[in-house]
Amino acid sequence: MGSDDLQNETVIGSVNTFGNETTVHGVRYMIARGHFLFRLCWLAIIVLAFVLFVIQAFNVYGDYASSPYSTKIDIVQQTFKAFPAVTVCNANRIRRSMLYDTNYEGLIDIDDNNRSESEVEDGEAERSEDIWRKVNGLYDWWGFYSASVADDFSDLINVVNPSQEQLMGYGHQLEKFLIQCTYDQQPCNMSSDFRVWQSRYYGNCFTFNFGMMETAEAITTSKTGALNGLHLTLWVEEDEYMGLLSPSRGAKVTIHPQNTLPFPEDEGINVGTGMATSIGIREEVIERISGMTNCVEEDGAGTNFTVTRTNTIYTVAYCLKLCFQQSLINICGCVDGILLDYTHCDVLNSTQRACVSMVHQLYINNGVCTVIAHSHARKGTSRKQYHL
Incomplete structure (x- = not known):
């Protein structure tokens, strides 16, 4: 064998x-x-x-x-809670008295309607022309006004784009805007309890109890009811309003978690003048499960937006706005806001204007930032939100 x-x-x-x-x-x-x-x-x-x-x-x-998930809702009663951050902005972005002898002085003339009847008629006729085609320079405010195609001139909001430094000086100041502040019936410390920052649409905004401030610790509370909490008395300085840019009088109030950057244009509520407004809130905490993605660009090889650039913690809203601005930089070579320190898009440059419009349309149709649109915070983190 x-x-x-x-x-x-x-x-x-x-x-x-x-x-x-x-x-x-x-x-x-x-x-x-x-x-x-x-x-x-x-x-x-x-x-x-x-x-x-x-x-x-x-x-x-x-x-x-596929990272499946389930939702579990628990209603928890707590007697001791962290007080949210409260951001207040004047509805008026820039003070008219600060525009004299600047490139924006022409806006005062428009606001006062200092033109002859014939000029107004010519301006109305020009509105039927291609937008901004007959504007002679970035500070030709009469030209922009005449070329505006919006009945409420809202298309001029994106044309008037002061820098962050200019907004800091032109905007309303805390010492005049906020004339009274108490928290739990105790006076606020104006210098340490508020953080000043600039909004593209509302100028100087002021956040109470922001959280990440060396001069003050985050505030907590154990009391509820209208007699407690934060009480503010605001003076909006109506004589400083630019009616062309601020059609409504009052303030914008945003309630958000500590250490996060708010977006009053998206999340804020309008508070009118000459009245008392009370706001009650309910806190909702969302605990994230594992398997969710971080906030990165669609191709996964570009900018990581999880760590924000203003010493604030991660939020999806801020991440999306940063992604949009970064997409403008990558595609158009400019930005249209103040979130990123980069060359601003020229509204008179038809190529850049068309590019910005294209990126905006891509953003709406999930052509850019598609991964971010469905992204969440990392494992073990939580997100707070407040319902009025």
Whole structure:
């Protein structure tokens, strides 16, 4: 007997021994001696079971890889809570008295309507022309006014774009805007309790209890009701309003978690003048589960927006706005806001204007920032939001 025959008999013997002694159902009947059809049936059963096992394992892994989630809602009563951050902005972006002897002085003339009747008629006729085509320079405010195609001149809001430094000086100041402040019936510290920052649409904004301030710790509360909490008395300085840019009088109030950058244009509520307004809130905390993506660009190889650039913690809203501005930089070579320190898009440059419009349309149709639109914070983090 050759070595090959001996090896074959050894292998066959081992298989037969395994089949006779194994506790795996079906294998014994398939290997053990018996009728050929009987063994063939058991072979088919075992193969079918193995195929079903592979399919089931594949489905289970696919379900795991898709990061399924469930929602559990608990209503918790707590007597001691962190007080939210409260941001107040004047509805007027820039003070008219600060525009004299600046590039924006022409806006005062428009606001006062200091034109002859014939000039007004000519301006109205020009509104039917291509937008901004007859404007002579970035500070030709009469030209912009005449070329405006919006009945409420809202298209001029994006034309008047002071820098962050200019907004800081032109905007309303805390010492005049906020004439009274108490928290839980105790006076506020104006210098340490408020953080000043600039909004593209509302100029200087002031955040109470922001959180990340070296001069003050985050405030907590254990009291509820209208007699407690934050009480503010605001003076909006109506004589400083630019009616062309601020059609409504009052303030914009945004309630948001500490250490986050608010967006009053999206989240704020309007507070009118000459009245008392009370705001009650309910806090909602969302705990994120594992498997969610971070805030990165669509291709995964570009900017990571998870760490924000203003010493604030991650929020999806801020991430999306940063992504949009970064998309403008990548595609158009400019920005249209003050979130990023970069060259501002020229409204008189038809190429840049068309590019900005295209990126905006892509953003709306999920052509850019598509991953970010469905992104969440990392595992183990939570997000607070407040309902009025």
